Amino acid sequence: MSKLRLGVIGAGGIAVGRHIPAFQRLKEDVTIIAVSDVNGERAKSVAKEFGIPHAYENYHDMLPEVDAVVICTPNKFHSEITVKALEAGVHVLCEKPMAVTVTECQAMIDAAKKANKVLSIGFHYRYMKESQAAKKVIDAKEIGEPLVVRVQALRRRKVPGWGVFTNKDLQGGGSLIDYGCHLLDLSLWLMGNPKPVEVTGTTYNTLSKQPGQVNEWGNFDHETFNVDDHVTGYIRFENGASMLLEVSWAANIESDKESVSISGDRGGLEVFPFKLNYAKHGMLFNSEATWIPSEEDPGYFQAKNFVDACIKGTELVVKPEEALFVSQIMEALYKSSQDKKSVQL
Known part of the structure; x- marks a missing residue:
């Protein structure tokens, strides 16, 4: 395959804000030839704005014309569209979360294996420079084995008042499945999944x-609001590690806080901003990186990794089996809250 023919399914904010600009920068290896949206006029408008040749109202009409697709629809449709695309012999990059349920995630993985096609999930936090730096340090065993992880994805009074973010039927949840999934995925990846x-x-x-x-x-309708705006969780892992998780769209806190802190048996680190904490020579040290390479948009690296995986067989940074763990934990958090008891996995 000399040049990847790409289609975009769903023409909302994430498509025009991240994916289309990122893939258009990779013009030597990929061409966006089509965009589809259930709102046909929206598809035409986005196609015209970005110089994309074709616009469709039904994504099925697009599949015979492309080698790969980016799925940017509401969460409810992730699994269905992914499976259909894979069955049509098309590679898939699906926006996060992977799907609403673990069963749907597994169906996606099974379809990718059967079709022998690339399937990746849009957890772009892994591509941030601080995340890449933390991964290098952890993989080099500089903090030893991760023991306790503290994750905070907290926003002060920032419920998304646009799109379908507060629609449980279409999204499957609120702050956790929309925002918290990013830092949950990042933490699991840094821990070695x-x-x-x-x-x-x-x-x-x-x-x-x-x-x-x-x-x-x-603005949003408080009377019909039926998703989570705040979630707390505790996760225990088979290797003895544990995670404390807090996520919110609307916390009554001083300011937004996005934090991943990992304590290992030899040292610890903070991801945002990137810092190392350790004890040595009878002293306590806190160190910061004075320079971390790459100011590049993580969306660009995400797009490049996907294209390289499709064309060259490059290893995916975000593998679907890893993304399934994220959905498994989120599903268990929701069930634990509903049943008011812990969930064994």
Whole structure:
């Protein structure tokens, strides 16, 4: 294959804000030839804006014309469209989360194996320079074996007031499945993707169901709000490691906080901003990297890795089997909150 023919399914914000610009920068290896959206006029508008030759209302009409697709639809449709594309012999990059349920995720993996096609998931936090730096340090065993991981993905009064983010039927959840999944995936990847064995979680939406909302990211209907705006969780892994997780769209905190902190048996690190903490020579040290290479947009690296995997067989940074772990934990967190007890995996 000399040049990848790419189609984009779903013409919303993530398609025009990240994926289309990123893939168009890789013009030596890929050409975006089509975009589809259930809103046909939206598809035509985006195609015209980005100089894409074809626009479709039905993605099925696109599949015979492309070698690969990027799926940017609501979460409910991720698995169905992915399986159909793979069955048509088309490589797939699907936006996060992988799917709404673990069963749907497994169907995607099975379809990719059967078709012998590339399937990756859009967890772009792995491509951030701080994440790449942390991965190098951890893989070099500089902090030893990860023991305790603390993850915070907290926003102050920033419920997305656009799109379908607060529609449980279409998205499957709220702050956890939309935002928290990124830092959950990143943490699991940095830990070496250990197997989760027990999950305890509590979900909330009390704050966002109150009238008179103060919200920085637009308006939403508090009366119909039925997804989580705050989630806490505790995850225990087969290797003895554990994770403390807190996610929110609407926390009553001083300011937003995005943090991954990993304590190992020889040292520790913070990912954002990247720092190392360790004890040595009878002293305690905190160190910062004065320079980390690459100011490049992580969306570009994500697109390049996918294209290289399709054309050259390059190893994927985000493998579907790893993304399934993320969905498995999220599903267990929701079930634990509903049943008010821990979930054994």
